[in-house]
Amino acid sequence: MDQTVVMVIDDEEQMRKMIRAFLEKDSYTVVEATDGAHALSLFDQTKPHLLIVDVMMPFMDGFTFAKKVKQLSSIPLIFLSAKGEEWDKVHGLKLGGDDYIVKPFLPEELLARVESVLRRTYHNKVVSDVLTIGPLVINNDSYQVKLHGAPLSLTRKEFSLLHLLAKNKERVYSREQLLHLIWGDNYQGSGRTVDTHIKTLRLKMGNDGNLIETVWGIGYKFEV
Numbered sequence: 001m002d003q004t005v006v007m008v009i010d011d012e013e014q015m016r017k018m019i020r021a022f023l024e025k026d027s028y029t030v031v032e033a034t035d036g037a038h039a040l041s042l043f044d045q046t047k048p049h050l051l052i053v054d055v056m057m058p059f060m061d062g063f064t065f066a067k068k069v070k071q072l073s074s075i076p077l078i079f080l081s082a083k084g085e086e087w088d089k090v091h092g093l094k095l096g097g098d099d100y101i102v103k104p105f106l107p108e109e110l111l112a113r114v115e116s117v118l119r120r121t122y123h124n125k126v127v128s129d130v131l132t133i134g135p136l137v138i139n140n141d142s143y144q145v146k147l148h149g150a151p152l153s154l155t156r157k158e159f160s161l162l163h164l165l166a167k168n169k170e171r172v173y174s175r176e177q178l179l180h181l182i183w184g185d186n187y188q189g190s191g192r193t194v195d196t197h198i199k200t201l202r203l204k205m206g207n208d209g210n211l212i213e214t215v216w217g218i219g220y221k222f223e224v
Contacts, residue, residue, distance in 0.1 A: 036065030165222035
């Protein structure tokens with residue numbers, strides 16, 4: 001699949017634009033629709049591979065839209081909603097939804113859910129998640145990294161840190177954000193854990209360790 005087309009269906013323009021920015025930064029092609037009826041009118045023309053659908057919309061809500069679209073196609077569908085009640089999630093999944101994300105959400109969470117649904121649906125026909133940036137080639141499918149063509153041996157956490165920073169180059173992450181995204185909410189460690197892993201990553205990368213920059217008083221970013 002050369003170009004993965006994602007249709008974002010939400011009556012809030014600001015939300016559509018925000019999701020569009022996240023997805024286009026990750027090389028997806030994005031189509032916007034303001035409600036379910038609008039989305040159906042664009043369906044044949046745009047041929048999306050994935051739908052991201054807000055539940056609460058005027059004219060045709062997300063659940064009604066899902067019923068109609070599932071009669072026409074087996075296209076995967078991710079629901080978005082400000083309502084996190086269990087009944088809503090179960091109802092959405094029973095209607096054929098492949099995932100259900102509660103607003104507000106982190107960009108990384110949305111992108112991870114999108115990638116997961118696409119892989120499950122298209123049986124790895126989606127283009128492999130290979131990131132080439134500067135001297136690095138990072139394969140997120142095989143957890144392999146090459147630096148100037150030579151394999152770089154990293155632990156799982158070191159890999160996750162490097163991939164997150166490189167994929168979001170120039171974005172500054174605080175230590176707290178990195179702890180949340182890489183180690184999870186239940187991890188009891190401190191920001192020193194992040195510092196230690198960054199130090200080890202830089203040592204392993206040798207002269208290229210300076211690609212990971214320290215932003216004093218805040219955290220870290222990847223800068224080519």
